[in-house]
Amino acid sequence: MRSPPWPALSRWRRWRRGWLWLLLVALFALVRWSKGAGFADAYAVLTRPFWPGSAQREWIQSGVQLEQQSKLRWLEKDNQRLRDLLDLVQSSSGVDELSAAVISRTPQGWWQQLELGKGRLHGIQPGDAVLGPGGLLGRIQSVTPITSRVRLLTSPGSQVGVWIPRTQRHGLLIGMGSRRPQMHFLDKDPQVFAGDVVSISPSSSLLPANVPVGVIQSVDYHALPAPRAAVQLIAAPEAIDWVQVQIRS
Amino acid sequence: MRRLHQQPLCVASALVVPWLTLAAPTWLTLSGVGPSWAVLWLLPWALVDGPVSGMVAGLCLGLVLDGLSLGGCSQLPALMSLGWWWGRLGRRGPPIQLSFNLGLLAWFGSCVLGLSLWLQMVWLDFANSFQIQEAWGWHTLMVQAVLTGLIAPMIVSWLLLLWRRRAPL
Structure with a gap:
């Protein structure tokens, strides 16, 4: 080797x-x-x-939306069951939703109102709640056979009972003519801050419970006899062509 | 020649007022507030047809417009008073036809109408008289008056010319 x-x-x-x-x-x-x-x-x-395009993204988003809708339906059913157990008067089971076109609108001015293209013949009655994308818009003020008039939440004379879900403090939402209605609290110390969500009280018998209304913009703690807050509404009547009317059966 | 209120076409033109009030064209608004269409129609009508016709026209328009609004306060008193006053202005003294004068009359009429509505709202909602402190009333009043005064020289002059031809003094 x-x-x-x-x-x-x-x-x-x-x-x-x-x-x-x-x-x-x-x-x-x-x-x-x-x-x-x-x-x-x-x-x-x-x-x-080679990544999936926008079509597939929409497909996934619609799937997520469907999942959320089914969850919401389940929660509504559960909520209804609990409300029935508590014997609360008006419940969502006695309410039908009806789509109606906005045929005239004056969101500013002396009278702040909407005119809808459906009326008494379609089952709409004075006092029915009118909802837009995002939350409550107002209530039916008067009806004719084929039209109905909505008093917007911003209109002077509009008064709706609301509450702050976070702190569970009640108040009255009063239309002042301006774009932002005022919430008059019933408590001296409401413990609210700008950004808190305002919704219809869960014990409301006139309006659909827990419907979102707006967001607190500013709070005047020095107002008498109780603090007041300016509320920015979620649903904007200036840009809505179709609304949902909740008909009480 | 028949008087203005005896001509069906002229009377029918009043239907444009509620139609425009409902349509509320957004391109003719200032800060969301539109002009007072009732004032723009009533001014030439009263100037041509006199105080009684002007007051009756104000009454009819007021009734229709009150029916189309949410209620709570009425446009009747202001429109009737304006119809009477403008009718007297048209019958006494030289005919009013300058654009500036027509614009000024429309501006003043819109101010009167707005002020009457605002005072009624404050009166009816006396418990919540904090609304007096709100700028909303003044804002609506001034915006509507300015817009009506600016549009008046165009619309009122044209209607005045048209109706004076049909019902000469």
Whole structure:
């Protein structure tokens, strides 16, 4: 057997090959430790042209919406069952919703009202709640056979009982003619802040319970006899072409 | 020549007032408030047809417009008074036809109408008289008056010309 001509060179090659393998293992360990960083990023960059388009995103969003609607339906049923147990007078089971087109609107001015394209013949009665996307808009003031007039929450003379779900404090939402109605609290210390949501009281027998109305914009704690708050309504009557009327059966 | 109120076409033109009040064209609003269409129609009518006809027209318009609003206060007293006053102005003295004068009369009429509505609201809602402190009433009154005064030279002048041809003095 012949010995290599340069034994030192051979040792050096073996030692270098070992270090290379060691570096490779360390690299993989790093990838493992960083949960795939580098690999996943490279994959994302390379496959970006093949990502699902907007159509698939809408499809997923509609799926999520459907899931939320079914959850909401389930919660409403549960809420109804609990309200029945508590013997609360008006419940959502006795209420039908009817879509109606807005045929005339004067959200500003001396009278703040909407004119709807459905009336007494369709089952609408004075006092029915009118809802827009986002929450309560107002109540039916008068009806003709095929039209009905809505008094908006901002209109002077409009008074609706509301509460703050977070603090469970009740108050009266009074239309002042301006875009923001005022909430007059019944307590001296309502413990509310700007940003709190205002909704119809769950014990309301005239309007649908727990319907959102607006958001507190500012609170005047020094008002007498009790604090007042300016409320920004969620549903904007200026931009609504169709509304939902809750008909009491 | 028959008087203005004896001409069916002229009387029928009053139907435009409730129609425009309901339609409330948004492109003709200032800060969400539209002009007073009743004032814009009543001014030339009363100037041409006299105080009694003006007052009756104010009564009829007021009744229709009160029926189309939420209620609580009425436009009747202001429209009847304006119809009577403008009718007297039209019958006594030189005929009013300058655009500036017509604009000024419409502006003043809209102010009277707005003030009467606002006072009725304050009176009826006396318990909540804090509304007096609110700027909303003044804002609506002034915006409507300015808009009515600006539009009047165009609409009122045209109606005045048309109706004076049909019912010369």
